[in-house]
Amino acid sequence: MNEHLKKRIEKANLGDRKALESVIIEVKDLAYNLSLKMLLFPEDAKDATQEILIKIVTHLSTFNYKSQFRTWVYRVATNYLLSYKGKQAREFAMPFEDYSDLIDLGQSDIVKYSKNDGELLLLEEEVKVSCTQGLLLCLNELDRIVYILSDILEFNSIEGSAIVAITAENFRKKLSRSRAKIRNFMNNKCGLANPDNPCRCKKKIDFLIDKNMINPKDLRFAKSSNRSIDLVQKIGVLEKSVAIYRSTPDFPTPQAILEEIKQTLNIN
Template identity: 75%
Template sequence: MKDKLNILVEKANLGDRKALELVIIEIKDLVFNLSLKMLLFPEDAKDATQEILIKVITHLSTFNNKSQFKSWVYSVATNYLLTQKGKRSKEFAMPFEDYADLIDLGQSNEVRYSKNEGELSLLEEEVKVSCTQGLLLCLNDLDRIVYILTDILEFNGVEGAKILKITAENYRQILSRSRKKIRSFLNNKCGLANPKNPCRCTRKIDFLIDQKIVNPKKLRFAKFSNRSIDLVHQISDLENSIAIYRSTPSFPAPQAILKEIKKTLNID
């Protein structure tokens, strides 16, 4: 039985413009969140999302209805993200060793920037999401997309392999390698993953503000979420390294994306 989205796609392929708009509305957030996890910076993710949505729309007639439409969208999106690099994310990416050095720098027991509890709560969340998402950039592109698909978005190995059009065995090997690197780093550096580690998100607030990695006047992540940092240890059925990522909520795609797409397609 075809789901609602697949039916909308059929109607869109027959020239129904309203159905096409509804298809875009249904997939824009998932494309944006995948792009954000791959590219870290919302500005890069916004540009990538627009390009991916245009590719989905212009190739919509090639969807054969033999699979779930969202899986096909992920395939289009991952193909784009593996070949295109965000400008800021490319500049920020670094080896695990350099990221470890960055974690060790500038830790302070007292926050100079603010004493306001509400503001500190937001800044702590901003550091948590920025730091853990930034860590993903230490993986190469293919390793990163495999880790995101399975350990964050919860696709199984068979589904992930189909999305990336690689063998299931290859996918498993890449996932094992990625998990080992992320788990090892977090267990050795992150206080959320291992309480024995000295690093805490609050201890990095001043340093990251001074380095202009976090802009307290224009938070990228904290304004969208309800303190995912408090949820990490409540996800008891997962190891901490995975719970850290799954605790972070999905983010809404900027409204400007839909407006631009509708303008491009002349949808009123």
Template identity: 70%
Template sequence: MKDKLKILVENAKQGDKKSLELLLIEIKDLIYNLSLKMLLFPEDAKDATQEILIKVVTHLSTFKYESKFKTWVYRVATNFLKTHKGKKAMEFAMPFSDYADLIDLGQSETIRYTNNEGELTLLEEEVKVSCTQGLLLCLNEADRMVYILSEILDYNSIEGSEILEITPENFRKKLSRARTKIRNFLTNKCGLANPENPCRCNKKIDFLIAEKIIDPKNLRFAQLTYRSIDMVKKIKHLEKSVALYRSTPDLPAPTTILNEIVSTLNYR
């Protein structure tokens, strides 16, 4: 039996508008989460997702079934994201040394913003995810993409090299370089990755709110029913630097994306 995606692709290539819309629904979250990991800021990720979805639609006729459709989608997405610099991501990106200085700034033993336990729980999670995802921006685009594909999305060097259209050896070389930089930083700075370090997540809440790096009224990552901070503490079979990233759940793409794509392409 043909898989669902293959049927949708075949029908969409033949001009079936409903199949095309269903196909976009199947892949929009995949593209959004890859964009979010590359660009950190939801505004940038939303814009990138829309651009990538349009590229998927306009280049769908070039898909020749030589690879899995999702592999092809990732290839389209990574080709775009390797050269796309989101506005806010570009402003925030910095060298590892500057990021280390930022981590050390503005620590406080008390939290002035709120005493509400539930709100503090969400804010601490927001700081944790924002910090670790922001760290990825210290890598150049090529190394960042390799790190995301391998360490976060769990693609091996054969699969990852197929997506990025590079050799497996080159993929492994880039991964080794990126992995060493991320691991060394987290080992030296993060209390979750290395218990010998103090955990700064709750100590940074007031500072990051004041600097408008996090918005307590519009949290980007924290979810009411899930705390990746707690999950990391329980994970034993992965090194902590990897666990920090894999513990963070995928987020649904904004509901407006599909409507805007369909409207732009006049498929209704």
């Protein structure tokens, strides 16, 4: 464990508010991005992140330095997310069969909402990330977090099982089941995962905007300079379904979350 981080945690536990703030800053993006992967909708992820950060602060004294602090943070976050039912995530979640039908609906060769190539590229990226992240909601909560921890965040079965508090054997079984479901779906539907499929990202833009699933004036995901769609095409070693998820960049935690936490904890 980083000695500097260890000292900050120790100071925070002794009541040093500045040290506590720096610990929060250290882990806020981990909590937010895990919440976003689990819940899809930034509004749900923001609410979950705030609660997770409060739990990290209030339980910081229980960290025993025997594991990596990052692993402990994920354990706290996972415990919360497995019981948290985000409103939008709960309403959107559906079986794989229904998600397949949704993907097949409303395809169009013309994108009326884009005024230039730059806007079109951003909207296509927004669809790609929204679609693949939304697919995760077809898994139940435990299978979903197991898949995220292993195939996206690259925890091994020993680390992952400790985070979700199940046996390593059970973790591997759940991972195998989740992988098969995601892989089979993408191989049958996704043009990025299987070139024999047509890529529907561009064709779905207008439909998803009309259904208010994407707001062209307030994109949730397509704000990175490098499109993850383009990155996937350059990855040849990883299985494509895994590469698609790992290509999606991490997103910075909204500043409002940190400000609210600081107010809650009376950190000036």
